[in-house]
Amino acid sequence: MNNTQTPQHGQKPGVHPVVAGVAGAIVGAGVAVAANKAMKNEKTRKKIKQVVSKVKQQAADYIAQNEPKVERKLEETKNQLRNTVEDVKEKTKE
Numbered sequence: 001m002n003n004t005q006t007p008q009h010g011q012k013p014g015v016h017p018v019v020a021g022v023a024g025a026i027v028g029a030g031v032a033v034a035a036n037k038a039m040k041n042e043k044t045r046k047k048i049k050q051v052v053s054k055v056k057q058q059a060a061d062y063i064a065q066n067e068p069k070v071e072r073k074l075e076e077t078k079n080q081l082r083n084t085v086e087d088v089k090e091k092t093k094e
Contacts, residue, residue: 038044 038048
């Protein structure tokens with residue numbers, strides 16, 4: 001069985017969606033079994049809760065730290081877009 005798709009014009013060949021789906025299902029089932037087994041252990045459950053809590057806090061800190069930068073960049077981009085639109089309008093009037 002050929003597991004690659006025939007590429008369309010200008011596209012790179014890739015893995016067939018059915019093959020990718022089956023592989024994903026197998027990996028997902030394996031992760032579910034491993035997670036189920038790990039969650040039966042009280043120490044493991046506590047460790048997982050600690051890790052998840054730490055990751056959530058790190059994500060919240062990262063967002064809080066970078067939000068002003070993102071907003072500033074968004075405003076710069078909006079201004080550049082407005083200027084470009086105005087330039088195009090002026091050029092098309094000529």
